[in-house]
Amino acid sequence: MDSDSSESETQSSRLGTPPRKQRKRHYDQKYSKLWEKDKEFCGWLQESTKGEGYFYCKSCRCDLKCASGRFILNKHANSLKHEACVKGDFLFHGFMLSLV
Numbered sequence: 720m721d722s723d724s725s726e727s728e729t730q731s732s733r734l735g736t737p738p739r740k741q742r743k744r745h746y747d748q749k750y751s752k753l754w755e756k757d758k759e760f761c762g763w764l765q766e767s768t769k770g771e772g773y774f775y776c777k778s779c780r781c782d783l784k785c786a787s788g789r790f791i792l793n794k795h796a797n798s799l800k801h802e803a804c805v806k807g808d809f810l811f812h813g814f815m816l817s818l819v
């Protein structure tokens with residue numbers, strides 16, 4: 720039988736240095752009218768009524784944050800949801816309207 724002598728709890732030095740706060744560069748991208756002229760976005764992009772930090776997708780009928788600007792727009796444009804909405808917009812235009 721081994722009796723482990725309980726090691727006196729050495730107060731292990733806490734990590735002396737506090738973790739550096741990583742500065743999050745948080746730029747709130749504001750909506751830019753210029754984006755509407757982009758052929759990738761024209762047709763569905765619109766100013767949002769929620770504020771400058773948002774854009775509105777006419778096809779998806781949703782307001783989205785334009786947090787990182789064009790990147791987000793691009794992402795949205797290539798999202799399945801959006802594609803479906805664009806097609807749906809075309810196919811079910813009358814149908815959707817009848818739902819509202």
Ligand SMILES: [Zn+2]
Pocket residue numbers: 763776777778779780795800801804
């Ligand atoms: Zn969309």
